[in-house]
Amino acid sequence: MRTGREWHLVRRPVGSPGDGDVRLVEVEVPDPGPGELLVRNTVMSVEPYMRGRMSDRPSYAEPYALDAPMGGLAVGEVVASGVEGIPVGGRVRHELGWREYALVPAEAAEPVGDDLPASAHLGVLGLTGMTAHVGLLKVGRCRPGDTVLVSAAAGAVGAAVGQIAKAMGCTVIGSAGSADKVRFLTEELGFDAAFSHRDTPVREALAAALDRAGVGVDRGFTGGEGARGGGVDVYFDNVGGEQLEAAIRVMRTSGRIVLCGAISVYNATEPVPGPRNLLLMIWRRLRMEGFLVTDHEEERAAFERDMARWLRDGAVRNVETAVPGGIEAAWPAFLAMLRGGNVGKTVVRLAGTP
Incomplete structure (x- = not known):
């Protein structure tokens, strides 16, 4: 059985988050069952809304559970598949970031093409x-x-x-x-x-x-x-x-x-x-x-049409701060983003070349 590392929230921050609020934990990663994908995450994003999920006060997003992995958008490579139509080697976007490997239900995985860098699917195309x-x-x-x-x-x-x-x-x-x-x-x-x-x-x-x-x-x-x-x-x-x-x-x-x-x-x-x-x-x-x-899923087709045109014409580009260093770099990247240390989307490179 594989092992992988993931960031757990172990304490709810008061004020600015700090290193004592999280822990990098090594866990066993099971093989996928029917209707599941085992994904090796290659790139994940850190975003301001995640700060709200670290607290337990009422919000539009469910709070992160304590002593459990946090979640967020990521793109990764399928390394084992129990889903017909999504082969090993395919690339998918999902919301089980903050970890090296994710066991993703088929309905929570969105295949993405490989004609653009994976991080673009977290940025202007996401x-x-x-x-x-x-x-x-x-x-x-x-x-x-x-x-x-x-x-x-x-x-x-x-x-x-x-x-x-x-x-x-x-x-x-x-x-x-x-x-x-x-x-x-x-x-x-x-x-x-x-x-x-x-x-x-x-x-x-x-x-x-x-x-x-x-x-x-x-x-x-x-x-x-x-x-x-x-x-x-x-x-x-x-x-x-x-x-x-x-x-x-x-x-x-x-x-x-x-x-x-x-x-x-x-x-x-x-x-x-x-x-x-x-x-x-x-x-x-x-x-x-x-x-x-x-609340505006009905706008997706118009967004994808317009953004594809703007990207093709060079009117819009994918602006990002790409942080190397693997899963260890995710929490420092999040803290730096909250302090304004990024330009564009902050993405963390976890494995390979996205």
């Missing part, structure tokens, strides 16, 4: 890309010519949102956590402007970025007719907190705010105050809506 597509187009009702603001724009979803918006002919402004990321957004991804939320007060940094993009607003104006002469039509929020409040201030009349994530509060141990300027949402007739991509 739930990351679909989240960006659904959030921007369906929830945000983005239209060509709109001005789009994206927070955590150098992250996995944010980078995809910005590229999609540029492909649609929008003006795009992004926030990020360092000067290097700001340069990446403008010089590599073609954002019209970007700013680091760490350099100056966010509202001032945002206002200056809007000026650079040619969509600046009257600094003293807070009335009901929107941001005179400029402003934001769609704000795609991955951060919450201070950045959400600053974005509300510069929204145009009938603007749309898409709530995708709130990474600024994931490690909070006390209740976090909401934006103090919600009255502007009334004056400017704004709409703010949260969403989960899993």
